Amino acid sequence: MTEAPLSALFILLAVLIVLSAFFSSSETGLVALNRYRMRHQANSGHRGARLAQRLLAKPDRMFGIILLGNNLVNILAASVATVIAIRLLGESGILASTLALTAVILVFAEVAPKTLAALKPERIAYPASYVLVPLLKLLYPAVWLVNLLAAALLRPFGAHRAGSAQDSISREELRTLVKEGGRHISLDHRQMLINILDLEHGSVDDVMVPRQDIVGIDLEADWEEILLTLETSIYTRLPVWRGDLDNMIGLLHIRSVLPGLTQGLLNRDTLEKAIRSPYFVPEGTPLTQQLLEFQTRERRLGLVVDEYGDIQGLITLDDILEEIVGEFTSERRHRQRMVRKLENGDWIVDGGATVRMLNRRFDWNLPITGAKTLNGLILEHLESLPDGRTSLRIGPHTFTIVDMVDKRIRKVQVRQVRG
Structure with missing residues (x-):
């Protein structure tokens, strides 16, 4: 061979x-x-x-x-x-x-x-x-x-099941994948996706308008005052109560009374007939669940109540959508006045600003497990009502109270501590 x-x-x-x-x-x-x-x-x-x-x-x-x-x-x-x-x-x-x-x-x-x-x-x-x-x-x-x-x-x-690889992915892993692996997606769109994933961690308490800031109509007020509220309101929907906020009558869409208002034909009877029954939301409701509730019930505004039925705040569909896409509503200018930057780099922040909003907008890391507003966060750390110009440090920021009204912190100066 x-x-x-x-x-x-x-x-x-x-x-x-x-x-x-x-x-x-x-x-x-x-x-x-x-x-x-x-x-x-x-x-x-x-x-x-x-x-x-x-x-x-x-x-x-x-x-x-x-x-x-x-x-x-x-x-x-x-x-x-x-x-x-x-x-x-x-x-x-x-x-x-x-x-x-x-x-x-x-x-x-x-x-x-x-x-x-x-x-x-x-x-x-x-x-x-x-x-x-x-x-x-x-x-x-x-x-x-x-x-x-x-x-x-x-x-x-213990490896007798070879080949059972899983493609499942946790929410945190998906968040990291979107944040670090979505380079072909624009930064704005990537942030929206991350906001959607973070939405489940928030509740209506985090984004609601607190009770003391609710703007609405008291049917026991003078008629001229009611008309002034309707004519100057920046909101399209207003809660209506009688005497006290907890005695809620319903919700009023200004569009339903606009013809009579512009023609000077609006009266109390016409106003009360246009009021729609109120929609109440339990406090602590997750934002994802409330978004679906708004869609199912075809509502855009709800009143947040505690376990005793007392009204704690007001939540709108726009508030939840802004958690995803950022601020876009006609009230944006009003909300931006809650935060103002000074020439030296400090911030003047309204005490009613939510901690969640401050963390998201300025990439701060303030604790969100307790109080929902800056006012509540400061009181929670002080454990008493402040007297005069009080300062405290939370993380890398110093908070100085510059204005108080009726035992409520109205304005706070925020300074980032260097080093």
Whole structure:
């Protein structure tokens, strides 16, 4: 039997090294694929993505066929290299062939192809899937036997369910994915997505208009005062009560009385007939749940009540939407007056400003587990009513009370502590 020429052996060795590079890069490319992008492409009809998805659905089989092929070609390449070395250098060439083949496989069949696959996983993994899927079908008995032996070996270590990889992702992981991985999404859109994820952590107490700041109509007030309120209100919906805020009658949409108001024909009877029944919201209701409640009930405004039925504040649909997209309503100018920046870099903040809003707008890290407003936060830390110009430090900020009205902190100067 004639021996194969050296040229044929060298060609065979080169082919085996190429195949080794193929298997190595395929493994890295499939593992490095973005699962969500692959799923989107597969649903869009990309055949390569669908084949890759099939392989990744059974990772034990995928690794089985890749490692089986890779080890087979590497061992065969070592055998061919040994034959070449013996024919060229004799018995002394075995060590030289081992060292040379190790260097060649390490560079050309491992490091280089795997690096390329890690950088361009889709360009490697999708074409490779066209080869690996039929190859898996052809060599399935061998792959099944290898996986069976491997599973028996791993069973004592509690790894008997190989291949049950989960694509589930927690809310915090999704938040990190959007924040750090969504580079192709604009910064504004990325922030909206993060705000949606953070919405579940907030409740109506965090964004409601507190009781003392509710603007509405007292039916026991003078008629001229009621008309003035209707004519000058910056709000389109107003709560209506009789005598006391807890004696709530309902809600009034100014549009329903606008014709009579402009023509001077509006009277108390017409006003009361336009009042709609009130909608009450329990305090502590999560913002995500309240958003759905507004949608289901076709409401835009609700009155927040405590366990005793006393009104604590007012929540609107706009307040919740602004948690997602930022301030956009016609009351924005009024709200911006709650915070004013001084020339020296300090801030003058209204005591009624919510802690959640300050954290979001200025990237502060004020505690949100207790009080909901700056006024409440300061009182919570002082544990008593302040007397005069009082200062305290919370985190990296110093808060100085500059104005109080009726035991309520109205204005606070905020300064960031350096160092």
